[in-house]
Amino acid sequence: MRAGHDARRFGAAIRLVARSPGRYLREVARLPLEQQAAARIASLPPVELADLTGDVHEVTVQLARRDTRHTWSLGAAEQLSLQVLIRTRGCRTAFEIGTFNGGTTRLLAEALPEDGHVWTLDLPAAAFDTTQGPAGFSGSQVGAAYRDSPAAHKITQLLGDSLQYDFGPYGQSADIVLVDGGHEYEHGVADTLTALRLVRGGGIILWDDFEPYWHGLVNGICDAMDDRRLGRLAGTALAVYRADPSDGASGG
Numbered sequence: 105m106r107a108g109h110d111a112r113r114f115g116a117a118i119r120l121v122a123r124s125p126g127r128y129l130r131e132v133a134r135l136p137l138e139q140q141a142a143a144r145i146a147s148l149p150p151v152e153l154a155d156l157t158g159d160v161h162e163v164t165v166q167l168a169r170r171d172t173r174h175t176w177s178l179g180a181a182e183q184l185s186l187q188v189l190i191r192t193r194g195c196r197t198a199f200e201i202g203t204f205n206g207g208t209t210r211l212l213a214e215a216l217p218e219d220g221h222v223w224t225l226d227l228p229a230a231a232f233d234t235t236q237g238p239a240g241f242s243g244s245q246v247g248a249a250y251r252d253s254p255a256a257h258k259i260t261q262l263l264g265d266s267l268q269y270d271f272g273p274y275g276q277s278a279d280i281v282l283v284d285g286g287h288e289y290e291h292g293v294a295d296t297l298t299a300l301r302l303v304r305g306g307g308i309i310l311w312d313d314f315e316p317y318w319h320g321l322v323n324g325i326c327d328a329m330d331d332r333r334l335g336r337l338a339g340t341a342l343a344v345y346r347a348d349p350s351d352g353a354s355g356g
Contacts, residue, residue, distance in 0.1 A: 134319070141319035144326050151335035151344050153185055156308065157192035164191070165215075172207035172249035176238050178284070178312060181340045183211055186282065189308055190215040195279035199302045200224040201266050201295050202285035205241065206250035212282070213255035223274060225262040225285075267294050271301060278302045284312040292324020300328075306349035314343035 157163075165187040167180055178186070189195070190212070196219065198212045203226035212222045224247070227235065232243030247261050262269070266285050281299045285291055299309045311325055314336060325343060326334065337344045 137319040138316040141322040142316040144322060145314065145316065145336060148343070149335045150338045152338050153188060156189055156344070156346070160188075160192045163188050166211075168207045168211055168249075172205060172210065174205055174207070174238065174241060176204055176241075178208045178211075179341060182312060182342055183208070185337060185340055185342065186280075186310065187211060187215040189310075190280060193279070193308065195307075196220045197278050197304075198222045198280045198282065199274060199278035199299075200282045200284070201298065202226060202283070203247050203261065204238075204284070205245060206247035208282065208284070209247065209259060210250035210253045210255070212280075213250065213253060213258040216255070216258060220258055222259045223262060223277070224259060225264060225266060225269060227265060228263045231265065266291065266298065271298050275301050276304050279304055279307045281307070281309045282312065283309065287313060287318045287321045289320035289324040292321040293328045294324075296325050296328035300332075300347075303347045305347055307347045309345040309347070310337070311343040313341055315341050 154160075165184045168177065168183055186208070190198070196217060198216060198220070200209055200212060200222060203209055203224040206224075209222060209224045212224075213220070216222065226232065226246045227243065229243030229246065232246060236243070246263075247259075250256055250259055253259075267290065281303050283295045283299050285295050296309075296311070299311075303309050311321075314322060314325065316322070329345065332345060335344050336342070
């Protein structure tokens with residue numbers, strides 16, 4: 105089995121060299137960076153969902169509607185984990201960095217209680233279109249998936265670049281923070297430091313796409329977290345941090 109797998113990989117590499125030598129060289133250059141990121145991820149303690157929920161035996165969750173799904177959307181395990189955390193931990197407020205089509209925003213709002221609230225940030229349409237390239241999606245569609253939700257009144261859409269946005273009014277406002285914005289190193293650092301300022305004492309921060317492929321993001325998150333208790337949520341692509349209940353402003 106292993107020999108056959110290696111042979112297929114070798115054959116795929118040969119075809120890639122012949123078809124696109126530049127892309128092949130870029131992929132080769134990525135390998136040590138991905139290996140470094142994989143080692144950093146593996147060094148973190150795994151956190152089971154039950155470690156965060158306590159003794160809960162039943163909770164209602166749902167998958168995002170098919171028409172809100174995109175290849176850039178949150179995966180099924182991540183969607184379900186997010187809702188379980190909100191409902192079992194009694195979250196009332198959420199902050200999302202990276203709205204995209206609003207499918208996850210919708211899940212957040214619908215999982216929160218009636219008096220709950222979600223703040224979600226993404227780029228203005230023109231800036232989105234000049235910097236992002238998801239297939240079949242444009243900046244004018246940011247947040248489209250939550251607009252017909254019965255929980256849409258719980259959502260405040262913010263527009264701006266997370267590297268420059270003034271998050272001051274939202275300090276310590278969120279019981280749960282989801283970071284799913286830019287995937288470069290600078291975004292990993294800046295968005296992590298922002299999340300630490302946004303989360304309330306005792307709250308939860310989650311980072312999506314915490315995987316070796318996104319080595320810049322992984323390294324940025326790990327560097328910004330320094331010696332804080334960062335973990336990886338078992339069975340998902342999420343990194344997780346529980347803010348100390350006694351924390352005031354957590355970020356630096």
